[in-house]
Amino acid sequence: MSGFVVQGGKKLHGKIKTNATKNSTVAILCATPMIRGRVVLDNVPVIEEVKRIIEILQSLGLKIAWLNEHRLEIINTGQLDLQHINQEAFCLTRSALLLMGSLSSVFDNFKLPKAGGCHLGLRTVSPYLIALEHLNIKVQAKTHSFLINSRHKKATDLTMYEMGDTATENTILAAVLTPGTTTIHFASANYMVQDLCYFLKSAGAKIVGIGTSTLVITGVKKLKPTTYAIMPDPIESMAFIALAIVTKSKLTITHCPIDFLRLELEKLRVMGQAMIIGQIYKSDNKHFDLVDITIKPSTLKALPDKLHPQPYPGLNIDNLPLFIPIL
Numbered sequence: 001m002s003g004f005v006v007q008g009g010k011k012l013h014g015k016i017k018t019n020a021t022k023n024s025t026v027a028i029l030c031a032t033p034m035i036r037g038r039v040v041l042d043n044v045p046v047i048e049e050v051k052r053i054i055e056i057l058q059s060l061g062l063k064i065a066w067l068n069e070h071r072l073e074i075i076n077t078g079q080l081d082l083q084h085i086n087q088e089a090f091c092l093t094r095s096a097l098l099l100m101g102s103l104s105s106v107f108d109n110f111k112l113p114k115a116g117g118c119h120l121g122l123r124t125v126s127p128y129l130i131a132l133e134h135l136n137i138k139v140q141a142k143t144h145s146f147l148i149n150s151r152h153k154k155a156t157d158l159t160m161y162e163m164g165d166t167a168t169e170n171t172i173l174a175a176v177l178t179p180g181t182t183t184i185h186f187a188s189a190n191y192m193v194q195d196l197c198y199f200l201k202s203a204g205a206k207i208v209g210i211g212t213s214t215l216v217i218t219g220v221k222k223l224k225p226t227t228y229a230i231m232p233d234p235i236e237s238m239a240f241i242a243l244a245i246v247t248k249s250k251l252t253i254t255h256c257p258i259d260f261l262r263l264e265l266e267k268l269r270v271m272g273q274a275m276i277i278g279q280i281y282k283s284d285n286k287h288f289d290l291v292d293i294t295i296k297p298s299t300l301k302a303l304p305d306k307l308h309p310q311p312y313p314g315l316n317i318d319n320l321p322l323f324i325p326i327l
Contacts, residue, residue, distance in 0.1 A: 016240055035223045044070050063075040096115045104135075114141075131171040168193050172187075176206075188213075194287070204220055206220055231284075241253055250294065255290050260312065271303060274297075
């Protein structure tokens, strides 16, 4: 069993940069089977889940190569084959379920393994399947696989069963190449959903309402090759903020996506945390506002009410555990 040996008692200092978000990366990678030609992604995080998705895509026939440490090239010749899909990698990552949506525009009938990878307990796929049913994509759940029939898929006006991030992404992926206009109500507007939408728009998708809970998608005939830079990860920014607070260190965290941290920072301000929030500048893809945040050693007091997560723009559920060591 792996583990960490922590030697505490030391202050942190200086600056640390927020890396690109894994959650956007896996969704964007899962979109590439729909795009013939060459896609180049910048700021790709080199972590295990990303590696597993790459392995799955390579097993489908995509040619993928690292151009440098964080720049990834994906070439899709259009010769995709599900016969030799990497089942081991698929079963290690839940985000592979996003291929349900993207591959529905590539194959009329196909089979995918049931994904695993999450140790947080049982998580339903019902929101995925209910949304796909609205698009007339039929999914039959077997013991170890899903059978998907998208032969008669069609645009529609639908309401998400729940405001889930990956369920919304999956629905977007299914809709962008579906003829007609699909309206998605109660859609997640979280950072990874926005990043996926901006990537798809760079490839020629027609999506209106990005950043809101209602998306209007007009299906296009095809998506075109593109180059896109993935946004920084607000969860990593918050992790560094929490690290500075609990060690009572003065630390500057750069490239923080401020619009996905505002409520967390307000909670910390009310608790007595001192911080300096710098001027806004744009992310590499020009779609997101970033700031540098300097955390100063402070004496905090507990909030008078309960901290609880909500869908964006509420407090992100992934940030909630980071308040535990702070409190």
